[in-house]
Amino acid sequence: MQRFLQLPGAVVRPGGRGADGADQEASSPVLGPEGGPPPWYQALQPEELRRLQAPEEDTTPEAPLEGPCPEAGQGQGQSQNQNQSQSQSQPLRHDDLKEMLDTNKDSLKLEAMKRIVAMIARGKNASDLFPAVVKNVACKNIEVKKLVYVYLVRYAEEQQDLALLSISTFQRGLKDPNQLIRASALRVLSSIRVPIIVPIMMLAIKEAASDMSPYVRKTAAHAIPKLYSLDSDQKDQLIEVIEKLLADKTTLVAGSVVMAFEEVCPERIDLIHKNYRKLCNLLIDVEEWGQVVIISMLTRYARTQFLSPTQNESLLEENPEKAFYGSDEDEAKAPGSEEAASTALPARKPYVMDPDRSLLFYHVLSPPFPTLAPVLTSLLPTVPLHSIFGPPLFPPSTTSCPNRGAQGPLTCPLRSEVQYVVLQNVATMSIKRRGMFEPYLKSFYIRSTDPTQIKILKLEVLTNLANETNIPTVLREFQVQARGMDRDFVAATIQAIGRCATNIGRVRDTCLNGLVQLLSNRDELVVAESVVVIKKLLQMQPAQHAEIIKHLAKLTDNIQVPMARASILWLIGEYCEHVPRIAPDVLRKMAKSFTAEEDIVKLQVINLAAKLYLTNSKQTKLLTQYVLSLAKYDQNYDIRDRARFTRQLIVPSEQGGALSRHAKKLFLAPKPAPVLESSFKDRDHFQLGSLSHLLNAKATGYQELPDWPEEAPDPSVRNVEVPEWTKCSNREKRKEKEKPFYSDSEGESGPTESADSDPESESESDSKSSSESGSGESSSESENDDQDEDEKGRGSESEQSEEGGKKKTKKKKKVSEGQGEASSSEDGSDSSSSSSESEETSESEEEQERPASWRRKTPPSSKSAPAAKEISLLDLEDFTPASVPPVSPPTVVSTSLATDLEGLTLTDSSLAPSLLSPVSGAGRQELLHRVAGEGLAVDYTFSRQPFSGDPHMVSVHIHFSNSSDTPIKGLHVGTPKLPAGLSIQEFPEIESLAPGESATAVMGINFCDSTQAANFQLCTQTRQFYVSIQPPVGELMAPVFMSENEFKKEQGKLTGMNEITEKLTLPDTCRSDHIVVQKVTATANLGRVPCGTSDEYRFAGRTLTSGSLVLLTLDARPTGPAQLTVNSEKMVIGTMLVKDVIQALTQ
């Protein structure tokens, strides 16, 4: 077929061939002047050239062939023969090029390469130059190199063996310090399509995927689909690379990797979960091409992950603003709170949009439109709006997106190609969602300068949009168009009028009249088209339009277009009872001209005859027989068949009696009126904006959009990535809020917490010294755990520096690497003092990367299952298998958790803030003396346990004892007089306290991180006592655990004004470890931080209300004065703490 098409082309275009020949010659260096050869296309006379070429051509037998049809050879491109003959006919010029390539002069090489590239561009075969060209792959001149690359990519597939020669150059290029060279080496390496080098490519891609330069990583992402198309067995490995690159945070990479994802593993939607929010947020900064790819991917994602929006349509109508933006704000502010939001909202509303989906809407759909290249604007709304949000979706008032997309492109002076595509989509959409476009009806008015295809599409849209109200204007416009000069378009307009008439009953008569007027048009085509449309319209109400049928009957004399004639005949036959006089006459005329008619008309003549015979056999019997006899001998077998069939059916005979009785039913059965439908009616099962939609046929590689899921898949799968891109300012708060969750979910942090809490509880139970050392050990071990993780993070980070990507699932290799590093640093910390210095230096180096890793660690949600898994994996190999996530009582436990855990045996009573087991950090203090209290003595202690109900409150245990001889009733807290900020959570009223009895109650006081006294009244039934509780500064904080590294890092942040240092001499009693620790922890509610050196003590805590860090360092050198340093944002607290601690230590 192609050959057929091609050859005549060559014959028809001798001019082109001549020019072609000229081109070939001109591109020969032989013919060009030496220094600056002329542009290769420069025309020489073909005759001249032939003469010039003649001696060379004589040597080859195929030469004569080459002359007559080089174009044909071109056309078949692949044809080896032709190529050979071509190359054989040009041996000399190629020799010349080869010579030039072999010289040492870069300028000559460049010249040669330029000519070769020009040949390639022309589609000429330059493959025999391969050996000469490939030699220059290592050329220093960058332009020569580039052109050699171009050549290689084009021909390497054909000459695989020789292409291998170049591989080592690329491998060298992959290591080049210049990122551009690295990238281009990878590009070419991955483009040359030589299956043997698949392993090399794989290796190169893997390496490039963790390159420093985002540009190289982008190139790696591009290389993935190339390798995949070359060898699909690599899929699994490639998916790993894709996964890695998906975590990349640079916008440069995002588009490319999603493209690779779409090509290699679109089914692995699970890879997107973790990156979903990041992608949504990055989208606006991604270049426009990437945006398109990401959006189409997100569309698919949305279709699998979110519920159909039609369900909540009513909600959107009701309060769309809030539904979209409200939830999004939540999202932006604190992703952590989104669970709360989404759980809270369903209570109020039957369905609430998934916040993630609103994220998609807000970030993806609305803002990018205007910032994109104008034309892409038009693409976007058509793709996602429809498919994500499904049918009627936006109340028009709430969003201008559809309008912007749909109408903008049409009114902008857009390129016609773009208009064409957009209008196709608009046409489909306008069927189902007329309201969206109705306000812009006039934008679809046809302009005489539009190309025909655009006009027809606009017509389609106008027809779809026509309704009762706007039909007059639309019809007027149609009328104008129907008088235009573009024949095809006029025909389409008439059909459109017909469709409007069928769709809108009210205007049917108007339309019909208009069409009848057109029947008097001088243009046959217009008339014919009108007839066909009128025929369809009449079918709806034939009885009322006998006049029109008569009018049509008259037209048979004039109209020559077969379709129109056939239509008229059919109409007359169908409604012959309405025109009883005219019909036989028409048949008479047609019988006369029967032989001259077109086939389609002949068939209708037979039809007409049969129908008339059935209704009016008296007048038409003979005519019918005549027509049937004519038809019997027609050339067309269809007509002969029809004639035979009709005859048997209508003319009664002995054999065919059975059927002929039903002939009337057969021929004159009532026929349903045709429904005139848009050709775009069923297109919407293809995704809007897709090629398949445009062609209305499934294109290769088209992926159906999945249906909305019945049940919303678990939205929490997307949670993991949250902290990575949220603002740091939010972090503090969130962290604070979710601390309980954090400690809860992490088995890993368990041991360390226990290390902190142990001392206290032990100090109570007086089993100090032994467990102290134990806790020290456990804390250092857990710290190692932590360091492991750090190390691992760092290990991977140093590999892909700024990327700082978080690895969700570790690769084997990575793990082992991480282990290596981890174990080494472990050694360091294990053999504590000796290596502490080296540790420190390494730390300072790592200071830069720390924020990332710190952030990685702290947010609770990022540390779910995978993190735990990592740890245990490492533990297994590094430590002992015994370190199965130990469950031990965390100090900072959320209140609800605490109560939950109360029943658990593992956590003993000390965990829960029990009323009956008073613990205290600072000993009892008197609140109310029994004398002043008239027999009621009240003491209080700071229990150092989190207050149930408000984590910001200090929990105070209050001990009542009744030393009087009458029961004291109705003990409760009266109206407190509190300074601003302070608040009190009262204890539950104690109904009665019998004489000699004592009771304990817990109350919470929020001291607002100040040592102001909380004044309140203690009321009994009879008396009121004014009391006040002033906390020691050490009680205003709660211990936190941190590793040494973290401690140092935090300390580094809190210098200057925030650092208070005092010198002190430690009394000899304070020389032993545990005494120091005990004294400090007794003074202040701090947690010990493991420390490499034996003479240094570190403690950390957070103030309860504001959560600011309090770091305490005691450097107790054996000789000289010890030094106490407190670092805290709260300087007052810091100063007071220093004072208190020194006092405690020196006493």
Added chain:
Amino acid sequence: MIHSLFLINSSGDIFLEKHWKSVVSRSVCDYFFEAQERATEAENVPPVIPTPHHYLLSVYRHKIFFVAVIQTEVPPLFVIEFLHRVVDTFQDYFGVCSEPVIKDNVVVVYEVLEEMLDNGFPLATESNILKELIKPPTILRTVVNTITGSTNVGDQLPTGQLSVVPWRRTGVKYTNNEAYFDVIEEIDAIIDKSGSTITAEIQGVIDACVKLTGMPDLTLSFMNPRLLDDVSFHPCVRFKRWESERILSFIPPDGNFRLLSYHVSAQNLVAIPVYVKHGISFRDSSSLGRFEITVGPKQTMGKTIEGVIVTSQMPKGVLNMSLTPSQGTHTFDPVTKMLSWDVGKINPQKLPSLKGTMSLQAGASKPDENPTINLQFKIQQLAISAGSEKSNFRSFLAASNTLMFAGVIVLRLLGHQAVPRTDVLYAISPESSRDAVPVYTLTVAGGHLESRALKDLKVSQVTGNN
């Protein structure tokens, strides 16, 4: 995505081919040639042609078909937009994009194409970045290259590629800091025969040419931003700021770019500045028809209407026309039946008119169709709100009308004129220098078409390189 690209001229020769994946035989273009033959005009070749194994997506510009071959499903606009981008890039590189120019610079073209796509996926399409990778050919550079042996190919990664503002390269330096803004508005209207407007819309674009040192951060505000519908920005514009404050805030690309395009749909605001009086009549009996049109200005705020061109497609029945214009020149092509009249400037004192007779086919009845009249015109410097002395920038109102007659007159106003950039809008000079970082402040008020004019332009806070 995009497999190959073929460049085909209007006579059906493939004069350039480029493959980004495996080689596709050029015989695939046969399907295109078939469609080309079927279509009466080049514009009517369908942009998407399916073939058994490939899909051909084409754009037609500068008398060249850019035919992209694709194999799998891809959003068609993606490809079409890319092809347009290719053409724009060529234009940017070579000044014009025509067959001879492409053939002249085939190597550069090839290199550029190589950079623009990788494996069929767009790689670098910002012309700023491309120009650093492949330097556009100039005579000077050619000379320098021959002498020094340097090349047109950059050996460093373009700075913009990695930055957050990929559209701007770093280290831009100008001795004269200038910024030019052209506001071009086009009226597009349909008018019925009695002269009343059926639809009228204004399409506006602001094209900018910014030559400023360093990383300037510009803001631009409008007198009445509410009027702007359907704005579409260059990616450099901070959308959030526009949403909240209706101010254009952006770090501009270096050189020419289209800052925004907008659309004014409010009908009552559109005052059509010209009118056409028509008197065209055919008589059934006679073989002569009368033809007379007059063009006059209307609501031009004292500006001259220039570049008026009237074209009209006459009915088939018209054999010839003998007309006398009061000014300008006219031609009538008896084959295509196209009448065109180059009027030039309209002098309000003496309105230009074209009068004469049409000779019709003898014996034929009077034509059915209505002749269509197209009118194009330009008004330069239509700055109506001339309240400020500084309103020294020009705006162009370019438009064209179509007149439909005998029954309904439809005025179609379309403007597609690329107006040559000739005027300096603002010359900006550094006010003070601090650490070699120039600081510009500038406030220019200007008016244009009343309320939707640019209010002022501020070049605020110019940060240094990087």
